[in-house]
Amino acid sequence: MKLFLDTANQAEVEAAVKMGVICGVTTNPSLVAKEGGDYIQRVKYFCDLVGGPISVEVLANDAEGMLREARELAALHENIVIKLPITAESLAVIKQLTAEGIKTNATLCFSANQAILAAQAGATYVSPFVGRLNDIGQDGMTLIEEIRTIYDNFGYDTEIIVASVRSPRQVTDAALIGADIATIPYKILMQMVGHPQTDLGIAKFEADWAKRNS
Ligand code: E4P
Numbered sequence: 001m002k003l004f005l006d007t008a009n010q011a012e013v014e015a016a017v018k019m020g021v022i023c024g025v026t027t028n029p030s031l032v033a034k035e036g037g038d039y040i041q042r043v044k045y046f047c048d049l050v051g052g053p054i055s056v057e058v059l060a061n062d063a064e065g066m067l068r069e070a071r072e073l074a075a076l077h078e079n080i081v082i083k084l085p086i087t088a089e090s091l092a093v094i095k096q097l098t099a100e101g102i103k104t105n106a107t108l109c110f111s112a113n114q115a116i117l118a119a120q121a122g123a124t125y126v127s128p129f130v131g132r133l134n135d136i137g138q139d140g141m142t143l144i145e146e147i148r149t150i151y152d153n154f155g156y157d158t159e160i161i162v163a164s165v166r167s168p169r170q171v172t173d174a175a176l177i178g179a180d181i182a183t184i185p186y187k188i189l190m191q192m193v194g195h196p197q198t199d200l201g202i203a204k205f206e207a208d209w210a211k212r213n214s
Contacts, residue, residue, distance in 0.1 A: 001175040004053075004161065004183040008032045008039070012186035013046055019189075023052040026105070026127070026163065026183040028083070029059060040076065047077035055105045055125070057083035066093045074102045081124060083107045086114045091121045098122035105161065112146040119156035127183070130174075131164035140164070141173050148178050168192045 004024035005016045008031040016022045025046050032039055046054045054077070058069040066089065070082040074097075082097060084090040085108040094104045098121070105125040106118035110133060118126040128147060130140025147160055159180035165171060168191045174182045184192075 001179060002181045003171075003189075004055075004181055005189065006031070006163065006165070006183040006185050008035045008042065009186070010035075010037075010042055010045070013049065016186060016189060017049055019193075021189070022050065024054065024181070024183075025050055025052075026055040026083070026161065028057050028107070043073075043080070044077055047079040050079070052079060053081045053103065053125075054079050055081040055083040055107075057085075057107065061087075061089065063089045063093050066090060067096060070097055070102060070104075071100075081105050083127075086118055091117055094118065094121040094123050098124075106158075107163070110143070112143065112150055115147040115158075115160075116150060119151060119154075119158040123158050125159045125161050125181070127161045127163040129164035130162055130170055131166040133164075134166070141170070141177065144174060144177050144179055 003022050004026050005013055005022045006026050007013060008027040013025055043054060043056055056073050058066045060066045060069050066084060073082060074080050081103040083105040084093060086106050094106060097104050103124040105127055106123040107127040109115055109126050109128040115126045115128065128143050133140035133143060144162055151158065161181040161183050162174040162179045163183050165182055165184045165188055168188055171182045171184060171192060
């Protein structure tokens, strides 16, 4: 399973790239709004630095506006992926962008039927939001299982990005199910790295080494 970083923060992307474990980035309007500076310049910087897909969301609600924004963003860099919330308008836009060779990420996916529609429209990626489903008392990981099964049943090549990840365990579960990608906040990435037994083990090795007979 591939790992993307879910952030618009430059320092976080730089640190994760340095670790060598992420191969893409997803942003959304809320994440971008938290950061200052020139958003477009930062997106282009991420494209070069990461060398993989960088999802950038359109804000228009109508097909014409979505297409205009998508084409402008896609022209910035070959690694740009256009993120569109799944709606009746956006599905047609996804189909058109796919025909133009522009990669898309069908986002805010909360049902298997939405994932079927995204795949039928030719989306490169679909992003089911597990954390937000859990927030309303549903089981986000069950949705990932359903989409994986459906996509395998029919050979859809749309890649599943497990999004709205709130715990390291959800990354493990996503990998066990066979999701293609998990997009994770930097905090979760750091939680994946650490384990108390690793820290204790390092401390013991260092203490034993210091006591060695020389
Ligand atoms: C994914 O592409 C989204 O940016 C993200 O995972 C949303 O997560 P949240 O529900 O924690 O805001």
